[in-house]
Structures are given as structure tokens and as C-alpha cells.
Amino acid sequence: MTLPTTGINTIAVLAGCALFGALAGAVGTLVLARRRALVADVAGHATLPGVALAFLVAEALGVDGRTPWMLFLGGAATALLAAALVPPLARLRRVGSDGATALALAGFFGLGAVLLSVVQSHPSGAQGGLRTLLFGNAAAITLDEVGALAAVALASIVALVVLFRALAIVAFDEAFARTAGLPVRALDLALILLLVATVVAGMQVAGIVLVVALVITPAAASRLLGGTLATVARRAALIGALAASLGVVASLLGERIPTGAAMTLAAALLFLGAIPFSRAARAEAA
Amino acid sequence: MNAFLAIDLPALLAAVLATVACGTLGNWLVLRKESMTADAIAHAVLPGLVAGYLVSGSRSMGAMLAGAALAGVASVLLSAAIRARTRLEAGAVLGVVFTAFFALGVVLLETQGARQIDLDPSCVLFGSLETLFVAAPEGGSWLAGVPGEIWLLAAAAVLALAFHALLAKELAALAFDPLHARLSLRSPRALERALLAATSAAIVASFAAVGSILVVALVACPALIAAPHARSVGGQLSLGLALSIPLVGAAYFAAAHAPSLFGTATALNAAGMIAVLLVAAVPASHGVARVIRRLA
Amino acid sequence: MSATAPPLEVVHLRAGYVRDAWIVEDASFALAAGSMTALVGPNGAGKSTLLKAVLGLAPIVRAERVAFFGGDLDAARARVAFIPQRSAIDWDFPATARDVVAMGLVARIGLFRRTGRDALAAAERALDSVGLLGMAREQVGELSGGQQQRVLVARALVAEPDLLLLDEPFANVDAASEAHLASVLRARAARGSTVLAVHHDLRSVRAHFDEAILLNRALLAHGPVAAVLTDARLAEAYGFVGVTSAERAPAARAGEAEARA
Numbered sequence: 001m002t003l004p005t006t007g008i009n010t011i012a013v014l015a016g017c018a019l020f021g022a023l024a025g026a027v028g029t030l031v032l033a034r035r036r037a038l039v040a041d042v043a044g045h046a047t048l049p050g051v052a053l054a055f056l057v058a059e060a061l062g063v064d065g066r067t068p069w070m071l072f073l074g075g076a077a078t079a080l081l082a083a084a085l086v087p088p089l090a091r092l093r094r095v096g097s098d099g100a101t102a103l104a105l106a107g108f109f110g111l112g113a114v115l116l117s118v119v120q121s122h123p124s125g126a127q128g129g130l131r132t133l134l135f136g137n138a139a140a141i142t143l144d145e146v147g148a149l150a151a152v153a154l155a156s157i158v159a160l161v162v163l164f165r166a167l168a169i170v171a172f173d174e175a176f177a178r179t180a181g182l183p184v185r186a187l188d189l190a191l192i193l194l195l196v197a198t199v200v201a202g203m204q205v206a207g208i209v210l211v212v213a214l215v216i217t218p219a220a221a222s223r224l225l226g227g228t229l230a231t232v233a234r235r236a237a238l239i240g241a242l243a244a245s246l247g248v249v250a251s252l253l254g255e256r257i258p259t260g261a262a263m264t265l266a267a268a269l270l271f272l273g274a275i276p277f278s279r280a281a282r283a284e285a286a
Numbered sequence: 287m288n289a290f291l292a293i294d295l296p297a298l299l300a301a302v303l304a305t306v307a308c309g310t311l312g313n314w315l316v317l318r319k320e321s322m323t324a325d326a327i328a329h330a331v332l333p334g335l336v337a338g339y340l341v342s343g344s345r346s347m348g349a350m351l352a353g354a355a356l357a358g359v360a361s362v363l364l365s366a367a368i369r370a371r372t373r374l375e376a377g378a379v380l381g382v383v384f385t386a387f388f389a390l391g392v393v394l395l396e397t398q399g400a401r402q403i404d405l406d407p408s409c410v411l412f413g414s415l416e417t418l419f420v421a422a423p424e425g426g427s428w429l430a431g432v433p434g435e436i437w438l439l440a441a442a443a444v445l446a447l448a449f450h451a452l453l454a455k456e457l458a459a460l461a462f463d464p465l466h467a468r469l470s471l472r473s474p475r476a477l478e479r480a481l482l483a484a485t486s487a488a489i490v491a492s493f494a495a496v497g498s499i500l501v502v503a504l505v506a507c508p509a510l511i512a513a514p515h516a517r518s519v520g521g522q523l524s525l526g527l528a529l530s531i532p533l534v535g536a537a538y539f540a541a542a543h544a545p546s547l548f549g550t551a552t553a554l555n556a557a558g559m560i561a562v563l564l565v566a567a568v569p570a571s572h573g574v575a576r577v578i579r580r581l582a
Numbered sequence: 583m584s585a586t587a588p589p590l591e592v593v594h595l596r597a598g599y600v601r602d603a604w605i606v607e608d609a610s611f612a613l614a615a616g617s618m619t620a621l622v623g624p625n626g627a628g629k630s631t632l633l634k635a636v637l638g639l640a641p642i643v644r645a646e647r648v649a650f651f652g653g654d655l656d657a658a659r660a661r662v663a664f665i666p667q668r669s670a671i672d673w674d675f676p677a678t679a680r681d682v683v684a685m686g687l688v689a690r691i692g693l694f695r696r697t698g699r700d701a702l703a704a705a706e707r708a709l710d711s712v713g714l715l716g717m718a719r720e721q722v723g724e725l726s727g728g729q730q731q732r733v734l735v736a737r738a739l740v741a742e743p744d745l746l747l748l749d750e751p752f753a754n755v756d757a758a759s760e761a762h763l764a765s766v767l768r769a770r771a772a773r774g775s776t777v778l779a780v781h782h783d784l785r786s787v788r789a790h791f792d793e794a795i796l797l798n799r800a801l802l803a804h805g806p807v808a809a810v811l812t813d814a815r816l817a818e819a820y821g822f823v824g825v826t827s828a829e830r831a832p833a834a835r836a837g838e839a840e841a842r843a
Contacts (some may be wrong), residue, residue, distance in 0.1 A: 037377040038322055045499070092572045094316075094513035094674050099506055102321040103565050106503035110561025113412045113499070114541070114554050121545075121552035135392055135407060209411065210392075213385035220378045256396045258407075261389035268386035278372050317675065452694050459685040462675045465666040466737075469637055469659070470689050516676040517721060 010252070013138055013205075016146040017248045018241040019153040020202045021214060021263070025240025026160055027198045028219030029233040030191055033171035039086065039192070040215040042104045043079040043199045047208045048112025048133075050078030052119050055130060059122060066130075068148035072200045075208070079196045082108045136207030136260030138248045145204055152201040156194055163190055168229045205248065207260030217267035218243055224271075224278035243267035291428060294542065296436060297415045301534050301560060303439035304492035305504050309530060310446040311485045312505030313523045316513070317461040323482075324505035326384040327489050328498040330361035332391025332410060335490070340398050347434055354490040361387050362482070413497030413557035415538070435495050442491035449484045450523065457481065458519050500557040507564035514575035529571070530564060537563040587652025588612040589745040589776040590636065594646040597635035598628060604643060605631040609801040613745075613778060618771045620781040620790070620807070623797035624820050629780040630667070630749050632797060637664055637747065650745065658745075660689065663738035665748040668731050673723045679733050680705045680718040686737035708740035709733070713762050728759025735763060739770065746770065748779040752786070764790045787811060 031040055054074025055065040063070070082104045089100035119130055132140050141149075160167075170177040170187045177184050195215070202211040222236035247263025254262075308324070315321045331354040338346075338353025365383045369376065395407055409417075422431035450457075456477055460467040468474045489501050496504065508526030516522035541559035545552060591612040598605030606628035613619055621629050634640035636648050638655060650658035663686070675682075683705035684697050691701055709715050712732040717725060722733060731751060738746055746767070752760050767777050767790075778795075781787060787794055787807055794810040796802040798819040803810040 032375075032378050035375065035377065037375075037381045041325070041381070089569070092514070092569065093575075094676070095510055095568070096319050098319040098321050099316060099510050102325065102502050102506040103510065103568055105322075105325065106499055106506065106561045107565030109411075109499040110503060110558040110565065113497075113558025114562060116412075117552065117555040117558070121550060131408065134411065210385055210389055212381065213389065216378060216381035217385065220374055220382050223374060223378075224372055254397065257393055258396055261392040261396075264385050264389035265393065268382065268389070271382055275368065275371055319672075455685075455688050455691065455695075455697055456693070458677070458681075459688045462677065462682065462685060463666065463671050465634075465639055465670060466664060466685075467688075468639055469662070469664045470686070470741075472659075472689065513676070517678065518676055518681060522676050 009143065012143060012146050013141055014245055014248055016141075016150045016153070017138060017205050017244040017259075017263075019150055019157075020198070020205060021218070021240035021242070021244025022237035023153045023156050023160070023240070024198050024202060024206075024211070024214040024244070025218035025222065025236035025238070026157070026233045027191075027194050028215040028217075028240070029222065029229065029236045030164075030167050030171050031195055031215060032219045032223065033168070033229060034188075034191065036191075036195075037216050038101045039083055040195055040199070041212045042082050042086065042101055042108070043192075043195050044208050044211040044215075045105050045112070046079045046082030046108035047075030047199055047203060048078075049108055049115050050074035050076065051133060051203070051208070052112055052115035052130065053078070055119055056115070056122070065119075065122075068145045068204075071133075071203070072148065072152065075200045075203055076196050078108060078112075079199055080192065083192050083196065132207075133203055134207050134209050135258035136203075136205045136210070136251075136263070138205045138251055138259040139255075141204050149201050149204065152197055156197040156201070159190075160194055163187070164230065164233070167191055172229065205244070205259050206263050207258060210260040210264045213260075213264035213267055214240060214244065217264070217271050221267070221271040221274040224274045226279040239267070239270050243270055291420065292422075293419050294538075296418045296420050296433065297542075297556065298535055298538055300415060300418055300436050300439055300495045301538055301556070302531055303436065303443045304496050304501075305508065305530050305534050306527060307439065307442040307446045307488040308492055308501060308504035309508030309527055310443075310450050310523060311481070311488050312507075313450075313509040313519070313526065314457050314461060314481055315485065315505055316509035317458075317519065317522075321502070321506040322380075324485065324489060325498075325502045326361075326380050327358060327486050328493055328501045329384040329388035329391075331355075331358045331486065331490050331493065332388050332498075333357050333394055334360075334391075335493070336391050336394040336398070340394070347438060350494075351438075351490060354493075355486070357387060357391075358486045358490070409494070409497065411497050411499060412555050413495055413500055415495060415556040416553065418495065438491050439495060442488050446484065446488050449480075453477065453480070454519065461519075496560075497557045500561045503561040503564045507568060510568045511564070511571045514572045515578075529567070533563050533567055534560050587649070589615055589651055590747075590778065591647060591649045591652075592636055592645070593648075594644070595632070595635060595648060596643040596645070598631040598640055599643065605799070606635065606797070607799045609797065611795055611801060611804045613776050614793075615776055616771055616774050617793050618767065618777045618779075618791045619793040619795060620779055620787045621795045621797060622781050622784065622787060622811070623802075627798040627819070629797055633664075633747055633749055633778070633780055637662075639664075660741070661744040663741060663743035663746050665734045665738050665746070665751060667749045667753065668727065668734065669753075670749075671730075671734075673725075673730060675722065677722055678719050679709060679714060679722055679725065679729075679736075682722050682733050683708050683736045683740050686740040690741060704740055705736075708736040711739060712736045712766055726756065726759075728755040731755050732759055732763060732766075735766060739766070744775050746775060746777045746779075748777070750780050750782060752779075752790075753782060760786075784811065784816070 051071050051074050054070040058065045058070045086100045086104050089103055090097040166182055166187055170184055199211050206214050218240035219236040221239050222232045243266040244263050246266035247259055250262040251257045251259040334353035334357025335350050338350035342349030361383050365379050368379050392407055420431040422428050460474055492501050508530040509522055511529050512522045512526035537560040538556050541554040541556040593610045595609045596604050609632055623629050631640050635642050684701050687701045706718055709718050712735055714732055771777050794807045795804045796810050796815055796819050802819055803815050
């Protein structure tokens with residue numbers, strides 16, 4: 001068995017995916033601490049209408065529809081819009097945050113499905129490429145796309161490191177953060193932006209349907225093992241990078257395995273492996 | 287047979303029956319603030335559905351339903367086991383488990399399913415309303431050509447309505463005040479499990495026809511559309527279905543036939559269009575309620 | 583099951599667990615039939631936990647005995663009513679006051695049967711007894727806090743319980759509702775029902791109740807209100823000393839604030 005793409009390309013793809021996995025794990029730690037796990041689900045699914053719109057706009061302008069930055073911007077725009085709509089929807093009578101999450105998820109993904117059917121009817125041959133965005137396909141990724149992915153992931157990691165202390169305080173104790181004079185609303189927006197950047201960066205490799213797993217599962221696995229939030233975040237980044245890399249290798253070896261599904265399963269196995277070492281399990285054994 | 291009877295009517299029937307099945311049970315999920323459970327169930331049952339297909343070697347309804355039920359139960363048990371062993375919050379555990387199950391289903395579908403099946407990942411996400419049609423046998427009646435999916439959805443709709451009629455009183459008491467119900471009802475736990483089982487049945491039956499995302503809209507939207515106007519649990523259900531069913535029909539026709547008005551031949555994804563219209567109707571309905579209150 | 587068994591008897595109950603400590607360390611008491619007892623103690627003393635634990639709604643760590651009318655809870659379920667804190671409920675539920683009161687009859691009506699005319703009539707009688715007959719068709723979400731609390735009491739009364747357990751029935755309730763509720767509970771007690779209520783306001787204990795249980799993780803005292811709420815006992819429970827009865831209420835609140843901090 002050999003990897004279909006060997007040499008420099010494979011190494012670049014692996015490095016890009018590992019970077020994305022690390023970002024997802026670290027952002028996921030904060031998202032879980034802030035109890036926003038399901039917002040990650042919404043953000044992932046809600047990139048679909050934006051991506052399809054960006055494709056249609058690009059084609060109308062005579063640009064290649066799969067230009068990565070176009071897709072990133074389109075996906076990020078609708079993902080942000082969906083995340084921003086959850087709180088006002090939740091304030092409607094008898095809706096609540098559970099109902100608002102379901103509405104945002106179904107509404108935006110439904111719109112994405114409609115727009116995707118428009119893309120499919122498009123004469124351009126590039127439409128086949130958009131389908132791979134659903135479950136991810138590392139084998140089909142171009143060097144350009146890896147570069148864009150890596151740039152977004154690196155910039156987000158830097159932003160995360162800079163903001164980590166403030167974000168951690170808000171996640172740990174919102175009331176305290178307010179009295180300490182931290183701009184809680186701005187920091188919440190920053191976390192959503194980081195989440196959207198993560199989802200967009202992972203779109204091509206992890207896919208928009210399962211990218212949420214790379215945000216939640218490595219962070220949950222790392223949480224099992226305990227420690228301060230910074231320790232948990234660093235460990236989650238490692239687990240995320242490992243899960244993403246394993247997923248890429250598995251999907252490159254097994255030709256028909258979608259990369260996103262492979263990454264998700266790798267992360268789930270790492271999570272299961274962490275359970276015996278969890279603090280709660282150890283406390284019981286003691 | 288004309289195109290309406292052969293193509294449009296079966297798709298419409300499937301969408302409406304799925305609305306009744308999911309919306310009736312979804313009314314309880316909405317009252318209990320658990321509509322996202324539907325999303326988890328819709329994802330978690332996939333590996334069972336595919337395994338049922340692979341084991342039976344055909345798209346046999348029984349095997350696929352049994353597989354889906356097994357996968358659903360397994361995901362619930364696994365979530366409970368993880369929560370018992372760790373101190374993770376419920377939302378995170380749900381996220382870990384349902385994505386893993388769904389990923390397993392996708393891998394099975396792509397690697398084992400090979401090329402010959404009509405069950406593919408995009409139909410899992412977006413539904414296959416477009417592929418439902420009635421092929422009446424030569425000289426046979428229309429009814430004889432109705433596909434199995436529609437009979438299954440009809441059964442799910444009847445089951446959901448019966449479930450509601452038989453247990454509404456207990457479910458309302460439990461949804462309104464769980465603490466009080468845990469004392470006054472003999473087995474609130476069994477009632478919750480029955481609701482989960484009935485919901486899973488409705489979702490599995492609807493899943494193949496309308497896809498995993500429309501299922502979430504069908505569960506949450508009817509009740510949420512009626513919520514600002516409803517004065518009773520039963521009123522919320524009947525108003526929700528009465529408003530949703532015409533919307534579902536309108537969305538189907540918009541998806542299937544509106545593009546031809548603009549001169550393009552390809553239809554739009556019907557499940558997606560239904561989801562968009564139902565979701566948009568929720569804030570619209572709240573707006574109408576606000577206007578009514580101001581006028582009153 | 584003897585006829586003279588106390589409506590509720592608790593022996594060495596330990597319940598609840600938060601941050602490596604029991605919420606209720608040790609509680610033993612028995613209620614006399616027809617008594618009206620206030621369960622008092624500072625914030626975090628475990629009052630709600632104790633109430634929920636005896637009903638199986640919060641985890642019991644250990645208990646020598648928890649008996650209702652001399653038997654276990656399952657045998658006495660129909661005779662016991664629980665009224666949770668009003669704030670524990672989402673009042674935006676689509677239901678009228680009468681619908682909510684009729685929920686008190688769900689077990690009696692039985693599985694697979696509809697709530698019939700008899701049940702609705704009984705619900706209206708119960709609403710009448712708390713002075714809310716005129717509100718029977720109103721949405722519960724549109725009632726005032728005090729009226730919502732009275733609806734919850736009516737939901738308990740409609741099943742004609744012999745033992746009423748209430749969690750903070752007078753919290754955030756207007757004066758009219760408080761007086762009404764107190765008289766309704768008093769009337770139930772006069773007809774032989776037993777009442778145990780978590781209560782916050784030390785000023786009104788004497789007015790509404792005959793007996794008191796003073797709890798601060800452990801049970802400190804149980805008996806007639808005057809004998810339980812002495813300065814010395816309150817000082818022990820709330821951590822303040824040397825107050826006269828008139829000053830007690832504000833001081834008690836200060837004690838609670840400390841307990842919260």
C-alpha cells in the first residue's frame with residue numbers, strides 16, 4: 001500500500017491537517033468550558049449556504065468557483081450569521097436556546113441544500129468539488145488550499161494564544177469576568193470568530209458535517225484527564241492534531257473513506273482510550 | 287398516469303406524513319426543551335440503517351429499521367455509560383457519541399455500500415423526496431404502486447398520533463413540572479423512555495425520505511410556529527400541524543416547479559426548501575403574535 | 583402499617599453531595615399528624631435537599647429509615663403531595679390554571695384515560711379553595727407570582743393529600759397570596775393533614791406554623807416554634823449572637839448573606 005500522493009504534497013497535507021486539528025482541540029476546550037458545544041454544530045453546518053453562494057458568485061464573476069478564499073469568506077459569513085441569530089431566536093417566547101439551535105441548524109443547512117442543488121445545475125464542471133466539502137477529502141485538496149488552510153489556522157492559533165487568559169476567565173466565571181471589567185461580549189464574539197475560523201479551515205479536510213467532532217471530541221478527551229484550562233487546551237490541541245493526522249492517513253490509504261469521518265472516528269477512539277485514565281474513574285478506583 | 291399522481295403526490299404524501307409523525311412527537315421535545323435530541327438521534331441511527339441494509343443485502347425495511355433501532359439504543363447506552371464514568375456535561379457527551387456513530391455510518395456507506403445502492407451519503411443529509419414515485423403495475427391501481435417508504439411513514443404518523451392521544455396527560459404533567467411528576471407518576475422513567483423510543487421510530491421512518499436535517503426542522507418547527515399562539519398543549523400540536531402542512535406543500539411545489547418558471551430545468555432540493563420555509567415561519571409567526579397582541 | 587404511625591419519620595438521613603461535602607449530614611425527626619411544621623435554616627443549610635431526598639428526588643447517601651405513614655413512599659404515593667419551588671418551573675408552558683391543577687389528578691385518573699369533566703370540576707373546586715376560581719381559564723404564564731404559587735398548592739390539594747411537603751411556598755409572594763396560602767394550609771391541617779414547608783422568613787414562622795425544625799446541615803432542633811427559634815439556637819444556626827426578637831429578621835438576612843459568601 002502506498003499513499004496516492006507522496007512526497008512533499010503528502011507532508012504538506014499532513015502538516016496542514018495537524019495544524020487544523022490542534023486549533024480545533026484548543027478552541028474546543030474553550031467552547032466546551034463555555035457550554036457552547038452545540039453552537040459548534042450550528043457553525044459547521046451553516047457554512048454550506050455561504051460556500052454554495054460564494055461558488056455561484058465566483059462563477060458569475062468568471063473566477064474558478066473553488067477558489068479557497070472565496071469559499072472561506074462565504075462559509076464564514078453564513079456561519080457567523082447563524083451563530084449570531086441563535087441568541088435573538090432563543091429570546092422568542094417558548095423557543096429557548098435548544099429550539100433556537102435547532103432552528104439555526106436546520107434553516108441554514110436547508111438553505112445550503114437548496115443552493116447546492118442550484119450549484120449542481122450549473123454548467124461549470126467544478127461542482128463536483130463542492131460535494132467533497134460535506135465529509136471532507138484530503139486526497140483532493142490542492143497545495144493552494146492547504147496553504148489557505150494553514151494560514152487561517154496559524155493566524156487563529158496566534159489569536160487564541162494572545163486571548164487565552166481572558167477567554168478562560170470568561171469561560172470559567174462570567175460574573176467574575178464582568179466585575180473584573182473584562183469585555184465579556186467582545187470576548188464571546190472573539191470565541192465565536194475563532195470557532196468559525198476553525199470550522200472554515202477544516203471544511204475541505206474534515207467536511208462541514210463532521211467538523212464539529214474535531215471541536216468537541218479532542219477537547220472532551222482532554223478534559224477527562226484533568227488539569228488547568230491551559231493544560232487541557234494544550235493537551236486537546238495535541239489530541240486534535242493526532243486525530244486529524246490519523247484521519248488523513250486512514251483516508252489516503254483507504255481510498256473511499258471520507259477524511260472527515262476518519263478523523264471523527266480517530267478522535268472518538270482517542271476519547272474512549274482516555275476514559276480509563278479520567279479523574280472520575282481514578283477517584284472510584286482509589 | 288399523469289406526472290402529478292406519479293411523482294408529486296408521493297413526494298407530498300411522504301413530506302406531510304413525516305411532518306405529522308415528527309411534529310407530533312416534536313411537540314413534546316419542544317415543551318421539554320429537547321429538540322436537539324432529534325439531531326442526535328438522526329445522526330446516531332445511521333450505522334444501524336446501513337448495517338441493516340448490508341446484512342439483508344437489499345433495501346429491506348425490516349432489517350434497516352431493526353439496525354437503526356439497535357444503533358439508537360447503543361448510542362443512548364454508550365452516552366449513559368460515559369456520563370456515569372466521567373463528569374462531562376450532557377451536551378459534550380452527546381456531541382462525542384453522535385458524531386462518532388454518524389462517521390461510522392458514513393464510512394460503512396462509502397466503503398461497504400459500494401456503487402450499487404440508492405442509499406448514499408447525500409440522500410442521508412438531504413433526503414430523497416425527489417426519487418419517490420408511484421409505479422402502478424399494468425392495469426393495477428395507483429395504491430398498488432405506492433412505495434414502501436410511504437406506508438412506513440403512514441404507520442409512523444399513526445403511531446405518533448396514538449402515542450400522543452394515549453399519554454398526553456402524563457407527558458404534559460412531566461413536561462410542566464418534572465419534580466412533581468417524578469413523585470406523582472408511577473414510572474416517569476418509563477414514560478421518558480417511551481417518548482424517546484417513539485421519537486426515534488418517527489425519525490428513522492422519516493430519515494430516508496427527508497434526510498437528517500429536515501428531520502430536525504420537522505421535529506422543532508410545527509410546535510415552535512404554534513408556540514406564540516397556543517393556549518394548551520393540544521392546541522399547540524393541532525395549530526402547529528395545521529400551519530406546517532400547507533407550508534410543507536408550498537415549499538415542495540416551490541422547489542419542484544418554481545425553477546421552470548425561471549427557465550431552468552433542474553428542480554431545487556425539496557427537503558432543504560421545506561426546512562427553510564418552516565424555520566422562517568417561526569419568527570414570522572412570533573411577529574404575527576406581536577401584532578395581534580398590539581391590536582387586541 | 584399502624585394507624586398511629588407518623589406521616590413522615592426520618593432517622594439518620596445523610597443526603598446530597600457537593601464539593602466533597604454532604605449537604606445534609608444527619609437529620610432525624612418525626613412529624614405528628616395534623617401538625618404544621620416550618621423547616622428553617624440559613625442558605626445552604628440543606629433544607630430543599632432534605633425535602634427532596636425524603637421524596638427520592640435528590641440522592642440519599644445513607645438513611646436508617648425514611649417512612650411515610652409507617653411504610654415506604656411507594657405505598658403512600660397517593661397520600662403525599664409535593665410542591666416544588668415556583669422558580670423551578672417554566673411558566674411559559676401552554677396551559678390554563680385549570681389544566682395545571684388537573685395535573686394533580688393524573689395518577690388517580692389512570693393511564694390511557696382522558697381528563698374528564700369530573701376532574702375538571704374538581705380542579706375548579708381546588709382553585710376556588712385558593713381564591714382563584716375567576717382565573718381558571720387564564721394562561722398560567724399570565725398570573726402573578728403569588729397566584730402561580732396558589733395554583734401549585736391547588737394542584738396538590740386537588741388530590742386531597744394527607745401529607746403536604748412544600749419548598750418555599752411563601753418566597754416572592756405578595757402579602758395577599760401569602761395570607762391566603764397560610765389560611766388554606768391551616769384549614770387543611772385542621773382537617774388532619776400534615777404540613778411541612780421549607781421557610782425562609784424568620785419573622786413569619788410564628789404566624790404560619792406551630793412547629794419548627796432548625797437545620798444547618800445537621801438537625802439542630804425540632805419542636806414548638808417558640809422553643810426552637812430561641813436566640814441561642816438561632817445564633818448557633820445562623821452565626822450571630824445577642825439579638826432581640828425585633829431585630830432578628832434583618833440579622834437573619836445578614837447571616838444568610840454571610841452563608842452565601
